[in-house]
Amino acid sequence: MLITFFFILFAGLAIGCAVALVAQRNPLYSAISLIGVFLSLSSLYLMLSAPFIAAVQVIVYAGAIMVLVVFVIMLLNVTAERRRRQRLAFLAPLAALLAAILIGEVIFILNAVSVNPPVVSSEVGLTTSIGVGLFTKYLLPFEITSILLLMALVGAMTLARRTPILAAVGRLSADASSDMPEAEVKE
Amino acid sequence: MNLDNPVIHTVLVFVGITIAFLAIMLLVAFTVLAERRVLGFIQGRLGPNRVGYGGILQPFADFIKTMMKEDLVPDQSTRFVFFLAPTVAIITAIMTIIVYPFGPVVNLPFLGSTPLRIAEFDVALLYVLGITSVGVYGIALAGWSSNNKYSLMGGLRSSAQLISYEIALGLALVGVVLMSGTLNIYKIVQQQSGWFGLNWNIFYQPVGFIVYLIAAIAETNRVPFDLPEAETELVAGFHTEYSSIKFLLFFNAEYLNMITVSMLATSLFLGGWNGPGVSVFPLLGLVYFTAKILFFIFLYIWLRGTLPRFRFDQLMNFGWKFLMPLALLNIFLTATVEAYWSDIRGLFR
Numbered sequence: 001m002l003i004t005f006f007f008i009l010f011a012g013l014a015i016g017c018a019v020a021l022v023a024q025r026n027p028l029y030s031a032i033s034l035i036g037v038f039l040s041l042s043s044l045y046l047m048l049s050a051p052f053i054a055a056v057q058v059i060v061y062a063g064a065i066m067v068l069v070v071f072v073i074m075l076l077n078v079t080a081e082r083r084r085r086q087r088l089a090f091l092a093p094l095a096a097l098l099a100a101i102l103i104g105e106v107i108f109i110l111n112a113v114s115v116n117p118p119v120v121s122s123e124v125g126l127t128t129s130i131g132v133g134l135f136t137k138y139l140l141p142f143e144i145t146s147i148l149l150l151m152a153l154v155g156a157m158t159l160a161r162r163t164p165i166l167a168a169v170g171r172l173s174a175d176a177s178s179d180m181p182e183a184e185v186k187e
Numbered sequence: 188m189n190l191d192n193p194v195i196h197t198v199l200v201f202v203g204i205t206i207a208f209l210a211i212m213l214l215v216a217f218t219v220l221a222e223r224r225v226l227g228f229i230q231g232r233l234g235p236n237r238v239g240y241g242g243i244l245q246p247f248a249d250f251i252k253t254m255m256k257e258d259l260v261p262d263q264s265t266r267f268v269f270f271l272a273p274t275v276a277i278i279t280a281i282m283t284i285i286v287y288p289f290g291p292v293v294n295l296p297f298l299g300s301t302p303l304r305i306a307e308f309d310v311a312l313l314y315v316l317g318i319t320s321v322g323v324y325g326i327a328l329a330g331w332s333s334n335n336k337y338s339l340m341g342g343l344r345s346s347a348q349l350i351s352y353e354i355a356l357g358l359a360l361v362g363v364v365l366m367s368g369t370l371n372i373y374k375i376v377q378q379q380s381g382w383f384g385l386n387w388n389i390f391y392q393p394v395g396f397i398v399y400l401i402a403a404i405a406e407t408n409r410v411p412f413d414l415p416e417a418e419t420e421l422v423a424g425f426h427t428e429y430s431s432i433k434f435l436l437f438f439n440a441e442y443l444n445m446i447t448v449s450m451l452a453t454s455l456f457l458g459g460w461n462g463p464g465v466s467v468f469p470l471l472g473l474v475y476f477t478a479k480i481l482f483f484i485f486l487y488i489w490l491r492g493t494l495p496r497f498r499f500d501q502l503m504n505f506g507w508k509f510l511m512p513l514a515l516l517n518i519f520l521t522a523t524v525e526a527y528w529s530d531i532r533g534l535f536r
Contacts, residue, residue, distance in 0.1 A: 028268065028331070035324070055313035063320025064350075070324065071346055074331045074339070126309050127370050 006047060014040035027073050031066060038062040050125035199298075203305040207284055214480075215442045216246035222488045229492035250435070258431040261334050268332035273429065273436035276325025280443035282318050286311040287450045288373045290460045290472035303460075303473065304373055312370040315451060316357055319406070323349045325440065326408075326425050333428035341424025344414050344499065348405060351506040352412075356402035358514035362395035362521040363388050363455045372451075376459035384465050384475075387458035394517045396456045398510055403448040405506065408441065410491040414499055449483035 017036035024030045038061045045054035123129055134142045220235070220242060227234025236242040260269060290303030308314070323346055330342015366388065367375045379386050389396045405412040426437045453459055457479050460472030497505070524531065 026265075028265070028328075032268070032271070032324075032328075035321075039321075051308060051310045052313070055310045055317050058317035059313065059320055063317060063323070063353075067320070067323050067327070067346065067350060070327055071343075074327065074343065127313075 003047060007044070010040045010043040010047075014044070028070065031070050031073060034069075035062050035066050038066070048125070052125055052127045052130050199301075200305060204285065207289070207305060208281070211281075211284055211443065211446060212439075214446060215439055216250070218442050218446070218484050219249070219438075220246050221484065222491070225485070225488045226492050229489075253435050254432060256431040256434075258433065259428070261428050263334040264428070265332040265334070268328050269428075270433075272325050272329035272332060273433045273440075274325075275328065276322065276440040277436045277443070279318050279322035279325060280440040280447065283315050283447045284450070286314060286372050287447075287454055288376050288459055289476055291465060291469045293469040293472075302373075307371065307373040310370050311372040312360065312364065312375075312455075315372075315447075316353075316360075320353060322440075322444070325437075329429070329437070330425040333425070335428050337422045338425050338427045341427070345408060345425060348408070348412065348414065348502060348506075351503060352402045352405040352510070355398055355506060355510040355514050356406060358511065358518060359395045359399035359402060360455060361514075361518050362392045365518070365521045365525055366391060372454050376454050376461065379458040380461045380465070383463045384458065384461040385463065387456065387461070389456040392456065392517070392521070394513065395521075396452070398514045398517065399452060399456065402506075402510060403452060404487070404490065405502070407444045407448055407487075409445065409487055411494040411497050412502060413496060414502060445484065445487055446480065449480045449487075452483060453479040 014037050017033045017040065021030050021033035021037065024033060038057060042054040042057040042062070045051075045057060223245070224234040224236070224242065234242070235245040238244040238248045260266065285305040286308075288302070288304035288307075292300050292302045295301045326349070327342045327346040330338045330340070330345070333339070363375065364370060367378050369375060375388075379388055408414075426434055429437060453476060458475075459479075460476040462471065462475035465472045465475065
């Protein structure tokens with residue numbers, strides 16, 4: 001009973017925030033709506049007895065990624081989006097049709113297929129079991145994902161530099177007395 | 188009384204939240220007073236001592252005065268965000284108090300043996316970090332929505348500072364987590380009850396404690412890291428345009444953050460409610476817990492009376508190039524010692 005109430009509350013909040021995210025003209029309002037979506041989703045994870053995922057959802061998405069998005073919006077002073085002449089207007093009925101088909105499919109599946117949800121013990125979502133799983137059974141995917149993140153990090157740093165890294169290293173080793181790279185002087 | 192009954196449990200949790208809320212709000216009020224009196228003492232003056240005995244009613248007088256002020260909204264501000272920002276700041280500041288255990292299991296009249304805590308769950312530490320990281324929005328949005336360049340500068344500085352020092356803060360806590368093998372703050376506190384209640388984590392994690400303390404002071408925007416509201420440069424930083432109750436919310440949020448950060452330091456490093464004699468008189472745990480928090484609050488005020496402010500580039504360099512590598516080194520050492528502890532003990536046998 002209480003669980004159903006909270007599910008409807010947070011699911012409704014998530015959907016409402018998602019609609020607001022798309023409908024808002026002001027980019028900062030959209031960002032705030034997205035934070036709302038993440039927080040509601042994390043509450044839903046919590047109700048599905050996955051506390052670790054819920055906490056990580058808040059820390060990574062709401063706490064880290066969205067802070068950067070808000071930061072960029074604030075720094076660039078992005079103004080509210082203006083309504084433009086719709087160039088792809090013929091796509092609107094197509095979108096409605098596709099949405100109708102999707103909803104029809106969902107209703108059909110819900111009616112046709114009856115699944116007994118598997119009984120999952122509440123131990124699965126705990127930090128210990130996730131940690132053990134990550135470092136034993138799923139070690140390889142875990143490591144590959146971290147290397148992917150490392151590559152993204154290195155790529156971002158390479159793109160952010162004005163001078164190519166190899167050239168900068170060569171110049172530094174050639175002229176060790178100058179401790180200020182040329183790129184910073186130019187700025 | 189049966190504590191496992193869900194209705195009774197829920198009622199008790201609400202009662203606990205109410206008591207903790209009131210106690211901490213009172214603590215905030217008297218921290219403000221203590222700050223002014225102790226700063227006065229440090230600077231060789233008296234401080235407020237006229238309202239009530241020794242100025243004890245001064246925070247309430249200030250509260251009423253600030254409430255009576257006109258509630259101003261800047262002309263060109265983004266109204267909704269302007270209202271949202273102080274709310275976010277105060278809610279995130281107060282939400283973390285539920286995870287800290289205030290004392291051990293005590294015998295209360297009518298209730299029988301009751302643990303003095305509000306909630307205990309598996310990811311308590313991650314919950315604290317998550318809520319803290321959401322707290323950045325309060326300050327950043329306040330700075331942006333005020334439509335004032337000083338506010339915006341303050342908000343941006345503060346967001347950058349919080350994001351940078353959050354990393355060092357989180358990494359400093361990893362050492363304790365590695366040692367205790369759990370993220371549950373109640374269990375971490377329980378594990379420190381050896382040695383007549385003096386088996387505190389600070390003796391195993393001195394580096395982690397120092398890194399945490401510095402990062403925590405930066406997280407709460409206090410001297411010497413109070414650049415977001417450096418009054419000589421930025422008027423008052425992100426809350427320049429806020430008046431009346433909205434200013435009070437920010438003001439309270441800052442002091443609440445000080446207290447919750449002290450609570451986390453107490454629980455993880457200083458043994459929480461543990462101390463000599465707690466096993467005999469469990470209520471003594473409450474006294475120890477409060478005393479440790481008061482020590483941290485005094486430390487905050489002491490630092491404010493002593494240290495000058497950092498420059499912004501010094502702040503960033505210090506956070507990224509000194510604190511973060513130090514915390515990483517601490518994790519590396521802790522993990523190594525944890526993994527090879529039996530071998531290391533064998534060497535000295």
